[in-house]
Amino acid sequence: MTHGHPHSPGHHAHHPDHAADPGGQAEILDLDAEVLAEHTASITAWLPVEASPREIVDLGCGTGAGTFALLARFPEAHVTAVDSSAEHLQRLREKAGADGVEGRVRTVRADLDAADWPDLGTPGLIWASASMHHMAEPDRTLRQVHDVLAPDGLFAVVELAGFPRFLPPDAPEERPGLEERCHTATDHLHAEHVPHRGADWGPMLTAAGFTVEGARTVEVDIEGARTEAIPRYALGTLQRIRGAAAESLSPEDLAALDQLLDTDGPRSILRRTDLSVRTERKVWAARRGA
Structure with a gap:
């Protein structure tokens, strides 16, 4: 129920990849959490909490990127992690045990x-x-969140601006601009099937009875050399993009994409040294009235 992906990766209510490839989706969510950890921590630090919350709910928790960031930010808190994927929740519980915080986490499949x-x-x-845009009726979901929150409680909505970009604009050499054409193809698909991706949640939050206390855009631009996880993150993301974009790409683009995805081939994305992670995350912090 996570991250947006196909993206927005990420942690997700109705992830289209869940049924087809739950293991691969979980791996992508773990990589997403690792690569974007500093940005997630900066978002939790920014939240305009009036007092450190003791009880937190992570809706569409995926494998726990937000859960563990929140546990670190609020060391006295307990987190209820909610997702529709039993496998994601199992992986989250295993991580909580390995980190010694299992006593502070409750998982709920819903x-x-x-x-x-x-x-x-x-x-x-x-x-x-990265879960709200997957909701079939987001207005109803927002009202449900409003009703669950404690008086004066805070609701944080975090959304990723679609799939990240990884390649330079002039790559790959034989098909410059390939990645952007892939994104154009997936954007059309998401506009049809995930219409709330990229939405402005501010007016919807207000309509549901919240007061929006803050909104910000977090720019993500991480050099590939920063962590060895980035090539694997790029591989997993582009594999999902291929699944969504294949029918819309030219034969030449599809062949070039498949060369990038061939982990044993000379043009594999895992062999590239010019990768980076470029995207945006948008955040809304909304207060329920007393």
């Missing part, structure tokens, strides 16, 4: 598009990263 939600307590903070 479909957030359902009319009736399970008991999530009365949290002082609800976090939804």
Whole structure:
């Protein structure tokens, strides 16, 4: 239920990849969490909390990128992590055990598009990263969040601006601009199937009874040399882009993309030294009235 992906990666209500490839999706979410960890921490630090929340809900938690960032930011808090994927929740529990924080995490498997939600307590903070745009009826979901939050509680909506970019504009050499053409193809698909991706959540939050206390755009531009996870992150993301864009690409573009995705080939994206991660994350912090 995560991250947006296809993206927006990321942690997700109805991820189209869940049923087809839950293991591969979980790996992408883990890479997403690793590569964007500093940016996630900066977002949790920015949140305009009036007092450190003791109970937090992570809606569409995926494999736990937000959950663990929130546990680190609020060391006295407990987090209820909610997702529709049993495998993602199992992976989250394993990580919590390895980190020694299993006593601070509760996992709940639930479909957030359902009319009736399970008991999530009365949290002082609800976090939804790359999950809200997957909702079939986001207006209803926002009202449900409003009703669950404690009086004066804070709701944080974090959204990624689609798939990240990784290649320089003039790459690959034989098909410059390939990545941008892939994004154009997936944008058309998402406009049809995921119409709320890229939405301005401010007016919708206000309509649901929240007061928007802050909004910001976080620019992401990470050099590939920063971490060895970036080539694998690029590979996994482009594999998902191929699944969405293949029918719209020219034979020449598809052949060039397949060369990038051939992990044993000389043109594999894993062999490139010119990668970076470029995208934006948008954040809204909204308060429920007393």
